[in-house]
Amino acid sequence: MLYFIVLQKYLAGHNDTLAGFLVTNSQEISEKLRFITKTIGACLSPFDSWLVLRGIKTLHIRMEQHQKC
Numbered sequence: 001m002l003y004f005i006v007l008q009k010y011l012a013g014h015n016d017t018l019a020g021f022l023v024t025n026s027q028e029i030s031e032k033l034r035f036i037t038k039t040i041g042a043c044l045s046p047f048d049s050w051l052v053l054r055g056i057k058t059l060h061i062r063m064e065q066h067q068k069c
Contacts (some may be wrong), residue, residue, distance in 0.1 A: 001025050013062055015056035017048045 002024045012019065024030050037043050045060070 012052045017051040
């Protein structure tokens with residue numbers, strides 16, 4: 001099983017980065033994804049990672065506001 005999660009608006013909270021992550025419970029798929037990431041550089045830059053982390057810090061506030069609506 002393979003899931004793709006989009007990060008740019010939900011977790012990051014802004015529209016200033018493009019990001020996502022893949023989750024799998026298959027060891028075979030995990031190893032293939034790790035190989036692709038390491039060989040072609042298909043991963044976030046340090047700055048993009050910082051942008052996502054910045055948004056995660058305010059995630060709880062944004063979720064509280066969503067629940068009020």
